[in-house]
Amino acid sequence: MAEMLERADFLAAFWMTLRLAVLGTVGALLLGMVVAIMRVSPFTSLQFFARTYVTLIRNSPLTLILFFCVFGLQNSLGMRVGDDLSTQNLFWGVVAISVYHASFIAEALRSGVNTIPLGQAEAARAIGLPFGASLRHVIMPQAVRGAVAPVGNVIIALTKNTTVAATVGIAELASRMKTSIEFFPNLLYLIFVLVAVCFVVLTLPTGLFFTWLSRKVAVQR
């Protein structure tokens, strides 16, 4: 077993999964926020773009988006970032995960916007706040508070979806799991448990944190 742990280098795999999950979350939150703002903006062209983005991306498999990034953008079009292969793979993995989950974040934020009574925006306009300021000081803070729980769910899903990165050879947990099973078939169940524990270590605290946060910041009406 010690040999297995050493050969498979689960620690490095865990570190890779962690990076995919954290960087992917940051990217998804930023991009999702931008898309959500477009969606509620008064400009029809931006609304249209945001709606198309969400519909298109949310209904495509993550694997397809990842393949498009790695084989389409990186290999065929030669869009290279960083010099070594593993950095490049990590980069495109993060991009695909961010782009895909941003559509879910945008929807979660929009559901947060929908929990805000219309009167809040009207009151903001009535005291003379321009669109951007009422978004920043009145709408978005309330939307984010209302969206904490669904955003938490997206982040948990995102963490588990990082396993898709195995399909393009990124050395994260799922890919290490596969190779370990090939080399140590007798340790099959141990490997399963080990990988499961790695993910629970990531997702359980996330879930608890978001539940706590959503209670703490909930807007009382």
Place this chain on the structure above:
Amino acid sequence: MLSGVNKHFGDLHVLQDIDLTIHRGEVVIVIGPSGSGKSTLCRTINRLEPYESGSITIDGKELPSEGRELARLRADVGMVFQSFNLFAHKTILENITLGPVKVRKQKPEAARKRAMELLERVGVAHQAEKYPAQLSGGQQQRVAIARALAMEPKVMLFDEPTSALDPEMINEVLDVMTDLAREGMTMVVVTHEMGFARKAANRVVFMSDGQVVEQADPETFFTAPRSERARDFLGKILTH
């Protein structure tokens, strides 16, 4: 102030050739059956609703139709809603300072000081650090009035400010409004509170089906309305 204003919602002609001048320091009550366009009139005055024809001017200046210009102008028109609409995620104090700091560019310290004075005036200073949901309806509405006053508006619009309130809270809000009227604030108030109208108003405007049907001083209007529709309407609310 308003001349020949028209507005439609689809086929519905909600405002039909409204001509209305409100003088500085005047208190005008707007009264009329539900659906007659009173709220729409208020919302049109500060352009929360666009209108199709006619013109609305404040101190001789036409309302700009879009953007920052309009936002600045809205700051000159205070609005108090039926459902208070306090910012739910901000404390009472922050509700009041937001506009002065972000729109009027006052220093936060000065804005806070002024906000406390206003809260003192409407009688909820001791609640300054609480959130809106922790206050009673009457207190929330008084905060909403303070929030509008903090912008130093030229005119204040009240759209049925007491109709979402429990009966015992109506007077605390009307008292604040009566004081305001006495201090010379220009006010347009949609309300069916006749006691307030008699005490504070200079003029009553009766609306029905999107038209201004009749205007008179409160005493004349309530005792001897000229139009059939006004008599009808008063008959209905008086028998309650």
